[in-house]
Amino acid sequence: EIVLTQSPGTLSLSPTERATLSCRPSQSVAGNYLAWYQQKPGQAPRLLIRSASIRAPGIPDRFIGSGSGTDFTLTISRLEPEDFAVYYCQHYEQSKWTFGQGTKVELK
Amino acid sequence: EVQLVESGGRLVQPGGSLRLSCEASGFTFSDYSIHWVRQTPAKGLEWLSFLLGNYETLYYADSVRGRFIMSRDNAKRSASLQMNRLRVEDTAVYYCVRGWLDNTFDLWGQGTLVTVSS
Numbered sequence: 584e585i586v587l588t589q590s591p592g593t594l595s596l597s598p599t600e601r602a603t604l605s606c607r608p609s610q611s612v613a614g615n616y617l618a619w620y621q622q623k624p625g626q627a628p629r630l631l632i633r634s635a636s637i638r639a640p641g642i643p644d645r646f647i648g649s650g651s652g653t654d655f656t657l658t659i660s661r662l663e664p665e666d667f668a669v670y671y672c673q674h675y676e677q678s679k680w681t682f683g684q685g686t687k688v689e690l691k
Numbered sequence: 692e693v694q695l696v697e698s699g700g701r702l703v704q705p706g707g708s709l710r711l712s713c714e715a716s717g718f719t720f721s722d723y724s725i726h727w728v729r730q731t732p733a734k735g736l737e738w739l740s741f742l743l744g745n746y747e748t749l750y751y752a753d754s755v756r757g758r759f760i761m762s763r764d765n766a767k768r769s770a771s772l773q774m775n776r777l778r779v780e781d782t783a784v785y786y787c788v789r790g791w792l793d794n795t796f797d798l799w800g801q802g803t804l805v806t807v808s809s
Contacts, residue, residue, distance in 0.1 A: 678741075
């Protein structure tokens, strides 16, 4: 079973700064089955990025997914006030879906 | 409006049973797979079960296989999760989630809280 390790655990930044979040699968991910979700307090997660780099409908272009194999990155190019949240990566393989433990992007 | 709405969460004693329901609206329910995902502060997000729109494929996580039973009724646009032999560690917010073809979760319900405690 692939384990997804996200880092850092917490990122303290200010609005307009760039956020760089990492997700590292314990084994190489086939087919770029890697997605990113955003969760705000009291809300359900929301799909941001699918297939490593494809933004979901309605997601602003400041959210950029990249990577392959065992190294994936979510970049928020310029933080807006509404972007402070927890971000999760997610993978599917062999009838199992797994999530990373999350990275919290907090206001500095 | 395109949405999923869960219900049924409550306080239940260890060893007890509970049935969660999920009502869908705003989309062709039978065209989509449905998952159940739960979330706790300690373990984060945990996928539990998956059922294809045509009923043909059903998967469970190891942690709930043999205790939880997922079903759906396309005519009623609903899904359910029958949870048996509940444990304290099953305490969580349970989400009903729509699955997309690329194995992502593209629509989430608001969640329902299940608390297992004596």
